[in-house]
Each structure stands twice: as structure tokens, then as C-alpha cells.
Amino acid sequence: MVKSFKIEDTAAKLVEKSTLLKVLNYIDTVDLKTPVLLMDGDRIKRNVAIIGSGIGNCKVYYAVKANPSTEAIRFLSGLDVGFEISSEGELNVLSGLEVHPERIISSNPVKTVDFIKSAYSYGIRYFSYDSLTEVEKLSQHAPWSNLYVRLSIPNEGSEWPLSKKFGVEIDDALMLLTKAKERELNPMGITFHVGSQCNNIYSWNIALDKARLLSDMARDMGINISLINIGGGYPIKYTKSVLTVEAIETHINKLIKDRFPDGSIAVHLEPGRAVVGDAGIMVSRVTGKADRPDGEKWLYIDVGVFNGLMESIGGIKYTYITETRGGGDVMGINTGIKQNWTLAGPSCDSFDVIAKNVQLYEPEVGDMVLILSGGAYTVSYASEFNGCRIPETLIV
Numbered sequence: 001m002v003k004s005f006k007i008e009d010t011a012a013k014l015v016e017k018s019t020l021l022k023v024l025n026y027i028d029t030v031d032l033k034t035p036v037l038l039m040d041g042d043r044i045k046r047n048v049a050i051i052g053s054g055i056g057n058c059k060v061y062y063a064v065k066a067n068p069s070t071e072a073i074r075f076l077s078g079l080d081v082g083f084e085i086s087s088e089g090e091l092n093v094l095s096g097l098e099v100h101p102e103r104i105i106s107s108n109p110v111k112t113v114d115f116i117k118s119a120y121s122y123g124i125r126y127f128s129y130d131s132l133t134e135v136e137k138l139s140q141h142a143p144w145s146n147l148y149v150r151l152s153i154p155n156e157g158s159e160w161p162l163s164k165k166f167g168v169e170i171d172d173a174l175m176l177l178t179k180a181k182e183r184e185l186n187p188m189g190i191t192f193h194v195g196s197q198c199n200n201i202y203s204w205n206i207a208l209d210k211a212r213l214l215s216d217m218a219r220d221m222g223i224n225i226s227l228i229n230i231g232g233g234y235p236i237k238y239t240k241s242v243l244t245v246e247a248i249e250t251h252i253n254k255l256i257k258d259r260f261p262d263g264s265i266a267v268h269l270e271p272g273r274a275v276v277g278d279a280g281i282m283v284s285r286v287t288g289k290a291d292r293p294d295g296e297k298w299l300y301i302d303v304g305v306f307n308g309l310m311e312s313i314g315g316i317k318y319t320y321i322t323e324t325r326g327g328g329d330v331m332g333i334n335t336g337i338k339q340n341w342t343l344a345g346p347s348c349d350s351f352d353v354i355a356k357n358v359q360l361y362e363p364e365v366g367d368m369v370l371i372l373s374g375g376a377y378t379v380s381y382a383s384e385f386n387g388c389r390i391p392e393t394l395i396v
């Protein structure tokens, strides 16, 4: 049956029209078991083609954590992009698809010994670090590997900050580079992460200023920095416009040329969200509705905090579109008037509340709810808590 959705201009501007049309067509032709994540392959291809193209001497490594499903990785492995991984599980997905080790780096600063061993034996030779214990582990299990030290930088302006858990200040970074050299490793790079969903272009200024300072200090100690890994952080549109890839990269490219003018520095970029986020539309269904005693209207859907929308509780605000069957009926359903809803997931846990005060046309039980820009950090965070299904990823 052909489904109908009232898609307003504000929502339509958030995702590429072709992505929306493709997903809507797919929904009409296939009897879908929900929740399911539909990913527009053409949009992923375009993202891969654009990202990194504005920065000189730049290689792009997709951060697998954003969506590690075999479907997504198989698709990406056919494109001109590398992979950034953090764990044995992520390595297993890539090795299962026979992705060449030269296409893989690992930027998790604190890795398990088992992961270091299996990554090294697979042939991976690029690792980040930010502690002495990691120098020890890497020197023992990944000798002569190329190491890049993680600097701590402010994450202001990022909706998903990453600053506190990792990174060291310049003096400690210098000490770690020196120690790595003493322990038969090849310290040759600097990395940082401005925080995920970063909409503050000046975060890259601070980061590259610090990198430049550290690089100069390292040179004085006989260590040549030939790589800057600038992490991820590129934002995507959830409910509002954000910095474009072009604007960010024009800015970064200028900064790099200015801070490292001899042109010899290689750049690694490891975007996750910007590669797959806006290519994905999560398709869910309404499982129930209720009017609670305090007057709040609750809408329950089959994807929630635990099985796909974890980021909704950490600052990411999604755009939701409900199926509207057209016309009104005796229950006052689909009368074309938007109402304020509290949106909740399928589990019994009261933590499973995705959003409050969402203006939506009232759907019926069984109707679909589309969640835009749902391609990144959704299925990768999902658990089967309470027996709820993790959405399958399908490339369409």
C-alpha cells in the first residue's frame, strides 16, 4: 500500500531530496519489518567523494564505529576510502570482507592487548596513543609501528564532546613522543578530535595551533612529525543547518598551509557521522499511544534509547515524520493538526524516552515514523535490552 507522509519544508531541507524520495519509494514497494535503517548508497558515495577533497595531501578513513554493519562496510569497502577501527570486533568485520590492512588505522588511544596483537598480525601499522602504558603495550606487541599522539583540545561547540576521556597537553605529548622513540616505535604524528557534531569552526584553529607548537618542540628533540590526523567531528543536519564540508575544509586547508608551510605534512581524516549520518533514515512504527494524567500525550515507537536512538539522550535532536493516512476520522486522528508529543521507545524502562515536546501529526498504531539523519551512531550503540530488535541496516 502506498504510504503518505506530510513532509514540511523545514524537514525536507534537512536531508537530500533524492535520499528522501528513494526511501519513500522503497517503503512503498517492500513490506518492511521495522525498525529498520535504510541507507541511501548514492548519498554515502557522494559524502565519500566530497569529504577530504578540500584538504591537500589528505587520506580519509571512515570511523567504523559510526555504523559497523556488514552491509555498510561492504558497501564502503568498494569505494575509495580507508577505515579507522578501535576494537577486535571492528577488525573482524573488515577482515571478514578482506579489506587490505593498508586501508586500516586505529585511533583508539587505549587499546586492549588482544586487539593490538590481532591488528598488528593483520598488518595494521598506524596507531594512536596518549599514555605511557600504551607505549609499553605497543612496543611489545606492535614494534616499529607508526604512532600519533593524541592532544587534548577544547570541544566547545560540539554536540557530542570527546575531550575529557582522551588526550594530553603539549608537554606530556612531547614526553610520550620521546618515550616511543626510545622503545623502538616510530612516533611520527599528532592527532586530536574536536568533538563529534562540531559546529564551531574555530575548534580546528586551536587544535592546529597546538599541533604546530608540539611539532616544533618535537623537531628540537630529533623527532620529525610528518602526519597530522585531524580526527572526525564534521557535523550533519539533524534539525538545523550546520557548517558545510566545503566551508570546514577550506578553513582547515588554509590553517594547515599556514601552520605547516613546507607542504610535507600528510593529513589523515577519520569522519564517521558525516559519511553515513545523513544517508540513513530510520523507519519505525507506532506501537501505542496514551494520554497521561498530567496531560502529556505519549507516542510509543519500536525504536528507542536502547535499540538505536541512544544519542537522543546525549544532545542529538532528531527530526521525526509521521505517516498520515489523510483525512480525519471519528477518533480525531489525522485531522491535519499537529500536537505536542512525548516520544518513547519500546522497552519497559522509563529511561527509554527519546524526545519531549515534539510537534507531530497524530499517527495511528502501526503507522510509520521516519527518523531523519539516522545513519550514524544508531545501530552501533544498540542493544537488545528487553528483547527489542536492533534495526537491520539496508543499503537502498
Ligand SMILES: Cc1ncc(COP(=O)(O)O)c(C=O)c1O
Pocket (backbone or CB within 6 Å): 063, 066, 084, 107, 108, 162, 193, 195, 196, 197, 231, 232, 233, 234, 270, 271, 272, 273, 274
Ligand atoms: C578517534 C575517533 N576518530 C573518529 C571519530 C569519528 O568522529 P565523527 O563521527 O564525529 O566524525 C571518533 C568518534 O568518536 C573517534 O573517537
